[in-house]
Amino acid sequence: MILSKTGEMPTIDPRVLRYSLSVSLTVGLYGIAFGAASIASGFSVLQSCLFSLLTFTGASQFAAVGVVASGGTAFAAISAATLLGTRNALYGMQMAPLLENRGLNKLIAAHITIDESTGVALSQIEQGASSMRQGFWLTGLGVFLFWNLFTLLGALGAKQLGTPASWGLDAGVPAAFLGLLWLRLTSNFLRLVALAAMIFTVVVTPWMPAGLPIISATLVAVVAGWSERSSQS
Amino acid sequence: MWVVLFCTSALALLTKLGGHYVPASWLSNPRLQRINALIPIALLSALVVAEALTNKTKLVLDHRLAGVAVALVALMAKMPFPVVVLSAVFTSAFIYHWH
Structure with missing residues (x-):
């Protein structure tokens, strides 16, 4: 997909690849925290994994399971998660002219339009449009891979542990929110x-x-x- | 649970797709841009409080707050994210079992 937009075969810039990989792996590790939080909120392992596959925007996923955990209604959970995801629309507006995708590629590009893919793409602005596109696709797909892998591990791990409170998992969720907030x-x-x-x-x-x-x-x-x-x- | 899962996912994708189809000129209202930039901050702040201090509609002080307080210290000491979360988890678990 990195290659298919204009037909040309750009060689992948090793610097972009290294950067994308390190971002993907670091962010993907947060997936453990999400998997555990989701289980602690009462979701099953399957549901936790589907969240990461289908919703695929970390803060919204944490919000959805967090509101459910605090006893909120489905409506409250969905609204909080959706409002938290509105920034992805802004990212999409910035990325669409750069990517010039159509059809299925556009759908996949939209799905991986998140903080990290947009961030890495924008960080390559001085290297030109080709590097920016590579940064977007490599980071988006890389985060997708690791985020889902680590969600599964986190969910399975938490499932083994039993009562969330006795392992401190109920404090891990607000601590994760605080960490996400801190960066901003x-x-x-x-x-x-x-x-x-x-x-x-x-x-x-x-x-x-x-x-x-x-x-x-x-x-x-x-x-x-x-x-x-x-x-x- | 399933409703939350699928509605959240569908709306998340629609939001992302919307951005790809809407022309960038819609972004031009600076007031809207500022509000949009502040929404994640307000929501994450509210989520920290809701998860650390409340149980349904009651405010409660328990092991979770202790965990989050330690996480705050870890953040101020510029610790990496996993250390922050784990420090909260260990503190909270310790207090939960201790009292």
């Missing part, structure tokens, strides 16, 4: 938004059905984004 807190304004969303969630939790506080925290993002220009220098 690159300015004081963003830290403030995170803190506001946390306080908001604590305050509204006793007053709302389970799962709803998570979705309504997007209000914090809307308010903050709306007024950002005036509050940020």
Whole structure:
């Protein structure tokens, strides 16, 4: 697929390959955490694996099983996961003109449009469009391979362990969210938004059905984004 | 469970496909862009709290919060992701069995 778009056979840049592989493997390892979290939330091994195969966007998967684990409704779980995945649409808008795929290739390209494939593609911007395309495909497919492999291992491992709480797995899920969040807190304004969303969630939790506080925290993002220009220098 | 699995998957793919079919000019509203960039931060923050501090609609302080507190320390010490998660897991399991 890396080769089929324009018909030419570009040689794979070894630097892009190395970079894509290291990203794929590192990110793929998080799949263990997802597999374990999914089992801890009451999903089966098959369901956990299908999540990684079909949903294939890590934060949304964690959100879906996380909301279910906290007693939220199916609607709350699906909404939280979908809202968390909206950034993939933005990535798609950036990648589509670069990839120029059609038909099945476009469908596969869309499925592997995630943080990492887009990130690696954009990091190759100085090397030109061919390197960017290679970065996108190699990273997207690489993450897909390792993410699914490690989800299976994590799910099987967690299944062997039994009660999630007695192994601390119920703390692993929020810790994973905190880790994902941490990477994004690159300015004081963003830290403030995170803190506001946390306080908001604590305050509204006793007053709302389970799962709803998570979705309504997007209000914090809307308010903050709306007024950002005036509050940020 | 199956409903959550398949609806989440279908909507995730539709979102991704939508991005590939929509012209980039839709991106031009800076206010929308800013809000979109902030949504993951708000949602992840809410998820940390919901998973560490709540049980259904109650706020509870238990072994999970201790685990997340240790994870926070690990993050501040710039530890890699697996170490962060494992430190939370071990702390939480230790406290769960200890009390």
